[in-house]
Amino acid sequence: xxxxxxxxxxxxxxxxxxxxxxxxxxxxxxxxxxxxxxxxxxxxxxxxxxxxxxxxxxxxxxxxxxxxxxxxxxxxxxxxxxxxxxxxxxxxxxxxxxxxxxxxxxxxxxxxxxxxxxxxxxxxxxxxxxxxxxxxxxxxxxxxxxxxxxxxxxxxxxxxxxxxxxxxxxxxxxxxxxxxxxxxxxxxxxxxxxxxxxxxxxxxxxxxxxxxxxxxxxxxxxxxxxxxxxxxxxxxxxxxxxxxxxxxxxxxxxxxxxxxxxxxxxxxxxxxxxxxxxxxxxxxxxxxxxxxxxxxxxxxxxxxxxxxxxxxxxxxxxxxxxxxxxxxxxxxxxxxxxxxxxxxxxxxxxxxxxxxxxxxxxxxxxxxxxxxxxxxxxxxxxxxxxxxxxxxxxxxxxxxxxxxxxxxxx
Amino acid sequence: xxxxxxxxxxxxxxxxxxxxxxxxxxxxxxxxxxxxxxxxxxxxxxxxxxxxxxxxxxxxxxxxxxxxxxxxxxxxxxxxxxxxxxxxxxxxxxxxxxxxxxxxxxxxxxxxxxxxxxxxxxxxxxxxxxxxxxxxxxxxxxxxxxxxxxxxxxxxxxxxxxxxxxxxxxxxxx
Numbered sequence: 375x376x377x378x379x380x381x382x383x384x385x386x387x388x389x390x391x392x393x394x395x396x397x398x399x400x401x402x403x404x405x406x407x408x409x410x411x412x413x414x415x416x417x418x419x420x421x422x423x424x425x426x427x428x429x430x431x432x433x434x435x436x437x438x439x440x441x442x443x444x445x446x447x448x449x450x451x452x453x454x455x456x457x458x459x460x461x462x463x464x465x466x467x468x469x470x471x472x473x474x475x476x477x478x479x480x481x482x483x484x485x486x487x488x489x490x491x492x493x494x495x496x497x498x499x500x501x502x503x504x505x506x507x508x509x510x511x512x513x514x515x516x517x518x519x520x521x522x523x524x525x526x527x528x529x530x531x532x533x534x535x536x537x538x539x540x541x542x543x544x545x546x547x548x549x550x551x552x553x554x555x556x557x558x559x560x561x562x563x564x565x566x567x568x569x570x571x572x573x574x575x576x577x578x579x580x581x582x583x584x585x586x587x588x589x590x591x592x593x594x595x596x597x598x599x600x601x602x603x604x605x606x607x608x609x610x611x612x613x614x615x616x617x618x619x620x621x622x623x624x625x626x627x628x629x630x631x632x633x634x635x636x637x638x639x640x641x642x643x644x645x646x647x648x649x650x651x652x653x654x655x656x657x658x659x660x661x662x663x664x665x666x667x668x669x670x671x672x673x674x675x676x677x678x679x680x681x682x683x684x685x686x687x688x689x690x691x692x693x694x695x696x697x698x699x700x701x702x703x704x705x706x707x708x709x710x711x712x713x714x715x716x717x718x719x720x721x722x723x724x725x726x727x728x729x730x731x732x733x734x735x736x737x738x739x740x741x742x743x744x745x746x747x748x749x750x751x752x753x754x755x756x757x758x759x760x761x762x763x764x765x766x767x768x769x770x771x772x773x774x775x776x777x778x779x780x781x782x783x784x
Numbered sequence: 785x786x787x788x789x790x791x792x793x794x795x796x797x798x799x800x801x802x803x804x805x806x807x808x809x810x811x812x813x814x815x816x817x818x819x820x821x822x823x824x825x826x827x828x829x830x831x832x833x834x835x836x837x838x839x840x841x842x843x844x845x846x847x848x849x850x851x852x853x854x855x856x857x858x859x860x861x862x863x864x865x866x867x868x869x870x871x872x873x874x875x876x877x878x879x880x881x882x883x884x885x886x887x888x889x890x891x892x893x894x895x896x897x898x899x900x901x902x903x904x905x906x907x908x909x910x911x912x913x914x915x916x917x918x919x920x921x922x923x924x925x926x927x928x929x930x931x932x933x934x935x936x937x938x939x940x941x942x943x944x945x946x947x948x949x950x951x952x953x954x955x956x957x958x
Contacts, residue, residue, distance in 0.1 A: 543806065546802065559801070643832065646827070
């Protein structure tokens with residue numbers, strides 16, 4: 375009697391926990407890492423990360439110079455995105471390396487090693503979704519209490535009372551950067567009684583002076599200024615976003631007013647609605663810190679003949695909860711406090727006062743890769759230790775057996 | 785017609801509305817890139833500052849007000865402004881009306897007529913100028929209003945109030 379073929383759930387379980395899938399995923403990750411590294415010089419880190427590693431990037435079409443082209447567009451095979459592959463690998467390792475694997479003391483090292491890889495993937499997931507990063511630039515002698523995003527733009531709206539800005543409302547970045555140049559989106563600010571309609575979003579732009587009379591029909595001109603679309607720079611930090619904003623009061627007591635906002639503007643543009651002054655500014659997202667950093671001393675050196683720092687370090691005072699504490703931050707020696715990690719990422723000395731730029735990262739899974747590595751070391755040490763022990767034991771037995779048989783022969 | 789509808793829809797695609805209630809705390813960056821706090825009248829609108837304009841405002845159709853720093857002495861600056869309108873140079877600033885600005889007594893300069901152009905602005909007929917210059921330490925702080933002669937005359941009262949309310953931001957204030 376022939377064996378009945380396994381049921382669909384069993385076949386699915388075998389497929390998702392199998393070696394074949396594990397090897398395929400690891401190969402795909404290798405290829406994706408290789409291709410994205412090759413693409414990075416031309417497209418820039420931000421763009422490549424978005425295309426290859428974002429949760430939304432289900433598939434990626436590699437675009438490399440040496441690929442065959444049709445009508446100037448590279449022809450390439452679509453590959454699954456790294457996030458998707460990592461998710462499948464997680465399922466595979468969990469089912470195959472922890473659930474399906476033969477249990478027993480002989481395999482304990484392998485199970486521990488698989489667990490370390492699963493935890494490494496979880497750390498990647500948490501970091502991808504919940505980590506935040508910004509830069510705090512401080513000149514020697516100054517104190518700062520905020521970090522600013524490298525790349526993410528927002529529009530802040532604040533009422534200005536007696537010349538002073540009040541706590542601003544922050545438009546969510548994701549709803550701005552997802553806008554195409556021909557799209558509009560309305561942001562409702564019920565507490566201010568305003569609606570903002572954002573249109574003409576440009577990822578990179580320049581603010582240009584235009585003559586009111588000379589401006590064409592399609593040019594949005596406000597107070598003699600307009601935006602000019604620019605090609606996206608591969609280094610995302612250098613892109614200056616721009617957009618048009620129509621501000622309308624909810625009560626419709628006044629007509630809407632249009633503003634041209636540009637990411638390079640050093641201050642807000644204002645509109646007055648119902649006698650109240652509101653400042654609007656397109657800027658990289660600001661992230662207030664629960665502590666202050668005073669830069670006491672900033673030391674560094676450039677590589678000869680360049681403006682590229684070869685070494686830098688900073689003596690800082692961290693001010694939090696009414697107490698002050700001194701630290702020295704050096705390359706690879708960050709300061710950790712309250713879930714934040716401060717690395718020195720930049721240094722500049724233009725003659726007046728040196729400036730230190732601290733990359734501030736808040737990542738709940740910051741230390742998890744290190745712990746995963748320790749677990750992996752433990753698992754592999756147990757596994758290979760047992761193998762070595764077994765081998766040494768077998769060799770000794772075999773030697774003793776040979777010695778006995780030699781004696782018997784003699 | 786169908787084609788036209790498609791084109792129109794594509795050219796004004798509207799994404800869903802977003803309600804914004806999130807606010808953030810003020811930080812040192814909110815102090816701005818200069819140390820002045822200015823109370824602007826609601827009739828004006830602030831526009832981006834530039835290299836030579838710490839604070840930059842517009843009013844009406846083409847009126848502008850800007851705050852800057854200058855060097856070179858009070859009288860030469862007064863005469864440079866008057867010269868832009870073809871007015872004769874003054875021997876002394878003593879006769880000019882004064883306005884308190886940043887704790888100092890500044891001088892109020894008025895001129896109208898044909899503006900000869902300069903600093904990137906085109907020549908203009910029937911233009912007006914009202915401005916205040918005050919010596920603060922070793923430099924001058926200037927507040928200059930330009931536009932149509934009638935518009936400038938109508939806004940002068942607001943300009944004076946603006947200058948009087950101008951103050952220097954104290955350390956840690958935001």
